[in-house]
Amino acid sequence: MATRKPIKKRSVPATATKKKAPPAASAAKRKAAPKVAEVSPEESPGADEAAAEDDSAGDEAAATAKSTGRRATAQSMASKQRDISVSEFFAKNRHLLGFDNPRKALLTTIKEAVDNSLDACEEAGILPEIWVHIEQTSTDRYKIGVQDNGPGIVKKQIPLIFGKLLYGSKFHRLRQSRGQQGIGISAAGMYGVQTTGKPVKIISRISPKKPAHYYEIQIDTKRNEPKILNGAGEGVDIAYGEKGAKDIEKHGIEWVDQPHGTRVTIELEAKYIRGRGSVDEYLHQTAIANPHITLHYTDPEGNVREYQRAADKLPPEPKEILPHPYGVELGRLAAMLAEAEGMSITQFLSTKFSRVSPAVAKKICTTAKVSPRAMTRKLGRPEAEALYHAIQATKIAPPATDCICPIGEELLLKGLYQVVPGEFYAAATRPPSVYRGNPFQIEVALAYGGAAATQNVDKDLLEDLIEETDARTIRQFLVSTFNGLGTDAADRIMKAASLGTRQAPKQLKPKERQRLLDAMQNVNVAEGQTMEVMRYANRVPLQFQQAACAITQTITSTNWRSYGLSQSRGGMPKGPVYIMVHIASVWVPFTSESKEAIASYPEIQKEIRLGLQAVGRKLGMYVRKRMRVKQQGDRRDIFMRYLKEVASAVSEVNGVDRDGLYNQLLTVAKRVTADADMKLDDRGRKIKEPSEETDFGENVLIVDPKTHAAAIKRGPAAVAVAEGE
Template sequence: MEKYLNEYALLETGCAMGIAHRMAKKQREISVAEFFEKNKQILGFDSLTKALVVSVKEAVDNSLDACEEAEILPDIYVEIQNVSKDEYKIIVEDNGPGIIRRNIPLVFGKLLYGSRFHAIRQSRGQQGIGISAVVLYGQLTTGKPTRVISKIKEEEVAYEVLLTIDTKKNEPRVIKEIPKIWDREQGTRIEISIRARYVRGKQSVYEYLQQTAIVNPHAQITFVEPDGKKTIFKRATDKLPPPTREIKPHPHGIELGELLNMARNTKTYRLTSFLTNEFSRVSPKITEEICKKAYLYGDMRPQELSIEEAKRLLEAFKKVKLMAPPTDCLSPIGETLIKKGLKNVLGSLRPSFYAQPVTRTPKVYSGNPFVVEVGLVYGGELPKDQPVRILRFANRVPLLYQQGACVTTKAISSVDWRRYGLEQRGGQGIPVGPAIILVHVASTRVPFTSEAKEAIADVPEIREEIELALKSLGRQLRLYNVKKERKSKMTEKFFLVNKLLPEIARKSAEIVEKPIPPLEPVISKIMNVVWIDESVEKEEDKIKVNVRVANFTSKHQKFVLYGDYPLGNLIDTDGIAEEDYVKWDVDIEPVSYRHFYFTLKDADKYGETNYYVEGISPNIVIGAEPLPGDWNIKLSEIEEIVEDEDMENGEDVEEEFEVIDDE
């Protein structure tokens, strides 16, 4: 019996070994290109419409990053050609620095190949997947190779490369490489055929390029659609974004495995040198304190750091006071350029109000610096009965998909917009009204919810910053609506006074048989405001805007008036012409008028001018706001405006404006 049992055990062991060996033969390394070939939806290629947008986005983002890094004003050409049903050719050409010959196949034909992954600074692309994933998607859906032409300034000729990707090895397969005479001094052109579907409207290539032009006002983008329609998004400024500087990791953003990996690969020989040289904001004094709290010797070799010692080091990082990471690794758009970008692209909608954009001071989440910027336009031809349009951006890149999953949308929905003049059921959800809200998050590491980079994760620190910035915009919108309502009532009052008083004065003078008394002092006492309004004269392709300032107060007034016109090239003015506004020094006697003017081109795109005043109490001005950036409005003045309109009591106003003191 024992003999049979032993034979059975040997047979069973042999079968098990046979299965294990067969399984082992099937196991092999999976190429990253092969993985994404079978899981293209992870990168955003999950529908034909979206595939086209993602492909253009990756190519344009690369062009913008290359131009900015080389300090070149971007001039980007995008064309989409309809090859056949559901097949389109994408052409993207830029004036960037170009790519050296040997690197062309690697940049476009190898996934996870790039120069920005290890750099801790703000940039659009970081993973090295984007454009090579488009090449992979193109060959997967059409079987056609990608054509690349690139030229650097130092060489006489460009190089044309025809390539595909070897998905088994994640290596480029060069089909043809030839020198080529190209009329560009430098730049790169890529042509990719993909299976896709072209639409125009929401979540389209046009919308992506339009939004890109808003947050990249220094770029000029030319777009040719499949039907031949050409659109040029002209640059609104010749100023490049400030260059970003690469920084070292911050101790508060380090994980255990990352710390151990850094320690093993460092070239330093002492723990104190490792902490001081490899991390930002760690001084020699702080290093001594960290070592003391971690119970570690400063002269120990970092390569010998054990897991337990590394854990103590991480705990010590939390116990010492460390400065936030440097913020010169970020390149925010800036308040002026956000407003300029909104005007340049959305001016045809003729908004009646451009809120002064808000750029928050940089903050930190998990050791990663970030900054939040917001902007808002209101009124004009924007629909009043639809939810506000939300423009989401991360590192100057539009986010068109997964709006509901994004922290931006959640922050907008959590603000009670009813207090600021927009409709919102229950004080939650996306508000309804004629408005567009722009939110931009810039960071060295944007916490996207997926590799497709379509939504920002709900990080509490980021959400709080967005909410505070949005409330600041809401206060501006609230004040604008209050003063607009007040102006409407004052206009009615003014016309009644001007119509009735002369009749009363005439009848009274007849009764008492005396001359009609001067009415200006009486009108001034009743009105007690400085009135600013405009009238427009159209002449072919230009308009003349006449500005009237009336002093209906009993005092002499002296202040500065700014006319922040919405769109168009300034031709002439009797004021001081600045880059995107006109300025007048107003000196006006009681009960008198002053007239000013400016002339613009592009009459068909003219909306309303935003007027701002400096050097005068905004409480007595109708038709202009306090100068942005100088909002020295006393709470009592705000309360007085609101109480005059019976819109809100002083207690509510104080609650609404409590954030001012916090900031």
């Protein structure tokens, strides 16, 4: 019965085994669960029971085998049945952890390392600064290094954290954090060792006064134990300062000198590809959702991209909470009952769960027809079941939601503004809500109008950009220079400029440059562009399985037409829009073990929809207003165009002074299109104070795309993204 606990909480190994194990190995499969439980420091009292169950199952099998004359007997099979180590299991099934292909392996490794670093920094109350370095060592091998300025790890723990699967601090608590399992980084290390044979190298320093520790670790997959390779199994200490730096260099790793922090270096078989689902995208999106971090990223081509922090305050520390009774399943409840020593039912309910007062506990007991003073140990399965149903039938206050730390509307805006080009930004943080007893909170932010950067380029700037770029083709130049410009739009620009795909930007003749400039200004790059969705769970970007995710599903089922965007039925809305949706929860319901898509709970979908609608309404107001301004501008243009014609026609008929009449008509035109005039005056700056005319409510940012630094990526090497306004 207690086996339910690991199955539930460690959904990774348990469900995975269920799927993979052939029927004959069912006994072995059962063994796998207790083995996992062994890893946890507390003893699992259910292990014996599980073993007993196995025995009885074996007897049954043997009985049937005798009567039908099977190929193997229960005894012969029993000799082959043995423990499977978690690490062995994952070594064979590495796709479950996101190491399906070399490309994804690179991303997963970086992701796990960065997530761990961020969690560590935040828990220690340090503003995170992260260095990511990817280096190509041979055609299909990359060396990645991730360093943080976190608290560091004490010497004794380093090998365990990096060299043992399912070892960590985050699993046994109900608290909002990026990592949940304690598998990630050690699995990445294991993958690296398996594919390249190179050990995982870790440097960690906990204080400037103490030397840093340096370890080279391999994971012993058979035993799920770390194997330390250097310093005769003890690791080595590295002194502070000059001497230490030399040592570090000798080991072929880097270390940005910091008073405290950790650097992990893994060499692995991988493939570096830009675009969707890439490391670049992951870091980019991470920077948006975590405006309090500073990120230095060196890609395999040596380009450095820096993301400066937009906020100097850490997000508040998430609180750990007790589980809410609604979210507890029968098996887990039974296990908890068995674990609770010397407690009455009422005590048990009110101390082990949140939001259960003694009065509520009593009510549950009455409904379940169990004596409130009965000792937990004495309760059997039927009583547990009765209790379980009673809990579901009793009205209990929703769980405390202060354990969740949303990013916050202001920081969402800042983060988005810094990284995504646009002219209109809006954000909405929904109040916390609950699904299946787990509190969660939805945040939505939106950036609109980001694709027009090509239109804001003048001749000089284009010359500069062409000078700075190292792109080999014009298409590459356009795509890499203008943030948010897709290859489709780039192709359209090139077609309009009648330039060849293979032409190098630097070799363009002046005439061709002019054509390119004209095309950039005339091609509507927003045409055919669909909404870009960025999904986050506890500040971690989700990059795969977009279609399976509750976020995507809710976006497509929301009607965006009423917010001024075009949308085909059940499709993504069209237009230059970026939208980010963040779900923060103590337990994010993923559809699968690889944490790539959110499960579609109706409560979650409802909250997402409300959040989308909140930003959508503001977007609608802005789009309509912009359209109005544009229309007025168009009107002005059209009138201007015809006024001269009218004036000369009239003067030909009645001989009136042509220019005099023209000027008079011009005055009338100006009066009629006064609205557009007002806008024209404001050009070059913020278009309008939002509060003056249209009340967008709070948390809206309107900028002039012409002056937006994020819109154009300058040069091949680092140009830091400017600080927020």
